[in-house]
Amino acid sequence: MTAQADHGARYWKAAMLMLGSALFFGLMAVAIRLASKTLHTFEIAFFRNFFGLLAATPLLMRHGTQILRTTQFPRYIVRCVIGVLGMFAGFWAIGHLPLAQAVSLSYSTPLFVTIAAVWMLGEHVRARRWAAVFVGFIGVLIIVRPGSANFSIGTLVALSAAVLSALVAIQIKQLSRTEPADRIVLYTTMLWVPMSLLPALFVWEWPQGITWLWVAAAGVLGTTAHLLWTRALKLGDVSALTPISFMQLPVVAVAGWLLFDETLDRWTVLGAAIIFTANAYIAHREATLLRKHATTAPTEAAQPNE
Numbered sequence: 001m002t003a004q005a006d007h008g009a010r011y012w013k014a015a016m017l018m019l020g021s022a023l024f025f026g027l028m029a030v031a032i033r034l035a036s037k038t039l040h041t042f043e044i045a046f047f048r049n050f051f052g053l054l055a056a057t058p059l060l061m062r063h064g065t066q067i068l069r070t071t072q073f074p075r076y077i078v079r080c081v082i083g084v085l086g087m088f089a090g091f092w093a094i095g096h097l098p099l100a101q102a103v104s105l106s107y108s109t110p111l112f113v114t115i116a117a118v119w120m121l122g123e124h125v126r127a128r129r130w131a132a133v134f135v136g137f138i139g140v141l142i143i144v145r146p147g148s149a150n151f152s153i154g155t156l157v158a159l160s161a162a163v164l165s166a167l168v169a170i171q172i173k174q175l176s177r178t179e180p181a182d183r184i185v186l187y188t189t190m191l192w193v194p195m196s197l198l199p200a201l202f203v204w205e206w207p208q209g210i211t212w213l214w215v216a217a218a219g220v221l222g223t224t225a226h227l228l229w230t231r232a233l234k235l236g237d238v239s240a241l242t243p244i245s246f247m248q249l250p251v252v253a254v255a256g257w258l259l260f261d262e263t264l265d266r267w268t269v270l271g272a273a274i275i276f277t278a279n280a281y282i283a284h285r286e287a288t289l290l291r292k293h294a295t296t297a298p299t300e301a302a303q304p305n306e
Contacts, residue, residue, distance in 0.1 A: 014236030017228045018244040024225035026251030028218050029094050029103060033260065035214035036095030040203040042196065044095070044215060045087050047207070049192040051219025056189045059182045067183050072175060079171035080191040086164030087196070093158035099256035100264055103249055104143055104272040105158040110279045111136040112166030120170050132281045139274030142267055181230050189223065246276050 028048075035044045060067065070076070093102040111133050117123040144155045175184055207215055232241055249272060256262035 010235050014232045014234075014241060015244055017232035017235065018241045019247060021225045021228035021232060022245050022247040023251060024221045024228065026103075026248040026255070028221040028225060029099060029248075029252050030255045030259070031214045031218040031221060032091055032094045033099060035207075035211055035218060036091075038211050039205065039207060039215070040200070041088055041092045041095060042200040042203055043205070043207075044218065045084065045091050046193070046196040046200040047215035048087075048091075048218040048222055049084075049189060049196050051216045052223040053189040053193055053219075055220045055223040056185055059186055063182060067180070067186060070179065070183065070187070072179060073187075075171065075175060076187045076191060079168060079175065080188060080195060082164055082171065083168045083188065084192055084195045086161050086168060087192070088199075089157050089164060090161035093154060093161055097152065097154050097158060098262045098265070098268070099252040099260070100249060100262070100272075101143060101155070101268050102158050103252045104268055104275065105140065105155060106162055106165070107246065107249075107272065107275050107279060108136065108140050108159065109162045109165045109169065110282055111140075111275075112163050113169045114282060116166050116170045117173075120167075121173070129282055129285055132278045132285075136275050136278030136282075139271040139276075139278065141271075142274065143271035145267060181234075185223075185226065185230075243276070243280055246272075 032044055032048070035047075039047075090102075090106060093105070114125060114129060114133050118125055140159070144159070145151050172184060229245075253264050257264070
């Protein structure tokens with residue numbers, strides 16, 4: 001197989017993995033919405049984490065207990081506290097906002113990641129990426145429409161989830177410098193279970209009937225989607241794969257229409273398209289910069305991020 005053919009095969013494998021990840025994340029959102037009809041957000045989060053841990057158990061069986069050896073445990077605690085708070089906010093938004101709107105606002109996370117990277121990692125961001133962030137926030141404002149009759153305080157909850165997810169992404173970026181991906185997944189799911197159980201106990205009601213299926217599906221689909229996502233990014237460029245991840249939006253839009261009689265608001269579509277464009281440009285610039293570093297290192301100093 002030639003190098004060009006091998007590269008093409010890797011890209012298509014990565015694209016299929018990312019498409020599968022988007023599908024599973026979309027179906028997870030649908031399962032959460034169905035479970036929210038009878039269960040509190042805290043309980044849904046706990047069961048998602050519990051069944052997600054069961055789905056991640058084969059990783060522990062494959063690697064053995066040595067995979068859990070780490071010197072970064074305090075950082076895992078911080079990452080998981082922030083993550084579970086973001087999960088509560090995101091799951092509440094999925095349960096109480098139109099599905100397409102909640103998912104569209106979740107795509108603002110990369111915009112907040114850019115800001116957080118400057119603040120927490122000391123990265124230098126140039127004018128073009130700042131312009132993309134600004135354009136992305138225009139898309140957010142179009143969806144939220146503050147001051148209009150259609151404004152909902154719930155959209156601010158969804159944006160809070162995006163901010164917390166951005167902080168989690170920064171934590172993962174820091175952890176991934178020394179920690180393997182499977183260890184991060186295992187510690188995350190192991191710590192999220194007790195962290196989400198404590199608040200769930202205050203509102204506890206046992207799931208009834210088919211609700212068990214929805215919470216189990218949320219856990220299995222979420223963990224599977226995350227594993228597919230990480231493996232896709234190992235095989236392909238983020239700039240090429242990021243647009244594919246947005247296939248989650250039509251999945252939840254169709255599900256919202258079929259299952260919950262939701263219509264796709266034109267402002268949500270416009271705002272999501274703007275956020276998508278901004279994120280695609282940011283991902284492209286990030287990938288371009290990484291390739292530049294790969295070709296110039298170690299003889300040339302790293303250039304600041306654009």
